[in-house]
Amino acid sequence: MSDPHPADLDHEETDQESQAATKNLVFAAAERLFAVHGFQKVSVRDITAEAGVNLASVNYHFRSKDALLLDIFLRRTAELNRARARMLHEAADAHQGKPPVRAILEALIAPPVRWLDPKGERLISLQFLIRARSEGTEEMRQVLRNDVSHLRRFSDALLAARPDLPAEEVYWRLHFVLGMIHNNRFAEFDRLNTLSDGLTREDDTEALIRRMLDFAEAGFSR
Incomplete structure (x- = not known):
């Protein structure tokens, strides 16, 4: 031949x-x-x-259209979770393997909030992921329900950082932090701006991360 x-x-x-x-x-x-x-x-x-x-x-x-949806969802969640894992790894390195609660929470919170930045390049990807939580296919819902491997590293880190808390409390508080992250949508910001008579218009991503961290850290402080 x-x-x-x-x-x-x-x-x-x-x-x-x-x-x-x-x-x-x-x-x-x-x-x-x-x-x-x-x-x-x-x-x-x-x-x-x-x-x-x-x-x-x-x-x-x-x-198919559904397979395309799933492909986008899996690719973007993998990218987001890699960014989170990288930040958590860096926090562990910076604190001799024992990152404090705030550093753990920052690794969880900061990547999706930075994707939310209207001046950034990842806004569409985050908007897609927000849609996926409410409009996703059954395959997406199964992933959201059952694939918790990316969250396990955060729960393990928080359990290590707060050994004085019952494990049940750590899991519940992590759940509430995740709820805060998932509620950060533009419609919610607009409603808050209306409620506050314009005091809370948030166009500073890093300031928003700081506020969220202050609130989340307080939830683990007692």
């Missing part, structure tokens, strides 16, 4: 690059549309029109 002709190899490589580019266009367009308009209101035709690709591209690259 003769070796492939260089021109054939070039063609194959170009085709692979083209297919990868198309897949990325579909992924980005779908994430943006789902984040802004909701999961149910966006059709496969909407996605391919936004991406400027063939109508069959969604099924070819992702099998």
Whole structure:
């Protein structure tokens, strides 16, 4: 059997690059549309029109709309949880393996809040993840219910940081902190701004993280 002709190899490589580019266009367009308009209101035709690709591209690259949703969800949650794990690891290194409660909570809270920054590049991804919690497919709900491995490292760290607290209390307080994180949506900020007559308009991401940490740390202080 003769070796492939260089021109054939070039063609194959170009085709692979083209297919990868198309897949990325579909992924980005779908994430943006789902984040802004909701999961149910966006059709496969909407996605391919936004991406400027063939109508069959969604099924070819992702099998179905639901599979595309799950792929976006898994990729973005993995990225977010890697950022959290990295911060927690850095906190452990900085405190000889025993990070204090505030450092643990900062590793949990800061990454998603920084994604929320309107001036940043990850806002659409976080908006998608917020949608996923309320509009997600059954596969997404199963992941949210059952995959707690990324949270285990935080519960273990908090148990070590507060050995004087009953384990049940640590888990409940972590649960309440997660509720605070998940409630940080623009609609909630707008409502708070109305309630406070404009005092609480929050456009400083780091200040918002500090406020959230002050509140969360106080929840573990007694």
